[in-house]
Amino acid sequence: MTHASAVQPSQHKTLEIIGLSKSFGGVHAVRDVSLTLEKGQVLGVIGPNGAGKTSLVNTISGRQRPTSGSVLLDGREVAGKPAYTLNRRGLARSYQQANVFAEVTVQENIARAGEFAGKRAIDVDEFVQSTGLDTVWSTRAGALPYGQQKILGLVMTIHTGPSILLLDEPAAGLEMSERFRIDHLVKETTKRGCAVLIVEHDMDLIRRLCPNILVMDSGAVLAEGITNEVLARPDVLEAYLGTSSPSTHMADPAEGATDD
Numbered sequence: 001m002t003h004a005s006a007v008q009p010s011q012h013k014t015l016e017i018i019g020l021s022k023s024f025g026g027v028h029a030v031r032d033v034s035l036t037l038e039k040g041q042v043l044g045v046i047g048p049n050g051a052g053k054t055s056l057v058n059t060i061s062g063r064q065r066p067t068s069g070s071v072l073l074d075g076r077e078v079a080g081k082p083a084y085t086l087n088r089r090g091l092a093r094s095y096q097q098a099n100v101f102a103e104v105t106v107q108e109n110i111a112r113a114g115e116f117a118g119k120r121a122i123d124v125d126e127f128v129q130s131t132g133l134d135t136v137w138s139t140r141a142g143a144l145p146y147g148q149q150k151i152l153g154l155v156m157t158i159h160t161g162p163s164i165l166l167l168d169e170p171a172a173g174l175e176m177s178e179r180f181r182i183d184h185l186v187k188e189t190t191k192r193g194c195a196v197l198i199v200e201h202d203m204d205l206i207r208r209l210c211p212n213i214l215v216m217d218s219g220a221v222l223a224e225g226i227t228n229e230v231l232a233r234p235d236v237l238e239a240y241l242g243t244s245s246p247s248t249h250m251a252d253p254a255e256g257a258t259d260d
C-alpha cells in the first residue's frame with residue numbers, strides 16, 4: 001500500500017481514501033489505509049474479526065473521526081466531517097444491524113427515507129416489489145423477520161439516492177434467498193452510477209458482486225486486487241483461516257450474528 005505522503009489526490013475519483021488511520025488509545029484499528037472507488041464500481045473489503053473493517057467504514061462515513069489521513073469525496077476533503085454533512089454530499093451507509101423505525105409500517109419507513117432525502121430521493125418501487133416488501137407494506141417494521149428488516153433498511157438507504165454506498169455486512173443474519181436480494185439491490189444501484197463498498201464475511205456474495213477486493217488484517221491492508229486472485233493467496237488464507245491450504249469456502253465467523 002502506498003503511504004499517504006507519497007500519494008497525491010487524483011481528480012474525478014468518487015471516493016478516495018489516502019493514508020487513513022484510526023486509533024482507540026493503544027488500539028490501532030485502521031492503519032494507513034488507501035483506496036479509491038469510482039462511479040458504478042463495487043469494491044469488497046474482507047478480513048478476519050477485529051481486522052478494522054467496521055472502523056474503516058465508521059471513519060469514512062463520519063461516524064468516527066479519523067486519527068489521520070484523507071477522505072476525498074469528488075476531490076473535496078471531508079475527513080472528520082459529521083455523518084449528516086457527508087450524507088448531504090451523497091455518501092450513505094448501512095449498519096450490521098437492521099436500521100429501521102420499528103414502530104411504524106414498512107410504507108411509513110420508506111416514506112420517511114424519501115422525506116429525509118428530499119429532491120435526491122430515487123424511485124424504489126421496483127426494489128419494494130422485487131424484495132417482497134410490497135406484501136408486508138402495512139406491517140409494522142419491528143414485526144418483520146430480521147432479514148426483511150435488514151432489507152427494508154437497505155432499500156431505505158438506497159431511496160436516499162446516494163452516489164456512494166458503504167455496506168457493513170449486508171448479508172449477516174440473512175437467509176440464503178435473502179442474500180440474493182442483496183445482489184439484486186447492489187447491481188441495480190451500481191447501474192445508476194452509485195459506487196458501492198461492501199464489508200462482508202460471505203465469500204460467495206463477495207465473489208458474485210465484487211470484481212476487486214481489499215483484505216484487511218490488524219488494521220492494515222494485507223492484499224488488494226482481482227477477487228479470485230487475492231482469495232487464492234496463501235497469506236490471505238493464512239490471515240483468514242489460520243491455514244495456507246487452498247479452500248473454496250471461507251469461514252463466516254459472523255454467520256447468524258445480528259450485531260457487532
Ligand SMILES: Nc1ncnc2c1ncn2[C@@H]1O[C@H](COP(=O)(O)OP(=O)(O)OP(=O)(O)O)[C@@H](O)[C@H]1O
Nearest residue numbers: 024027028029047048049050051052053054055056
Ligand atoms: N469504539 C472502540 N473503542 C475501542 N476499541 C475499538 C472500538 N471500535 C473498535 N475497536 C477495536 O478496533 C479493532 C477493529 O475493530 P472493528 O470492529 O473495526 O473490526 P472488524 O474487522 O469490523 O471486525 P468484525 O468482522 O468482527 O466486525 C478491534 O480490536 C476492536 O476491538
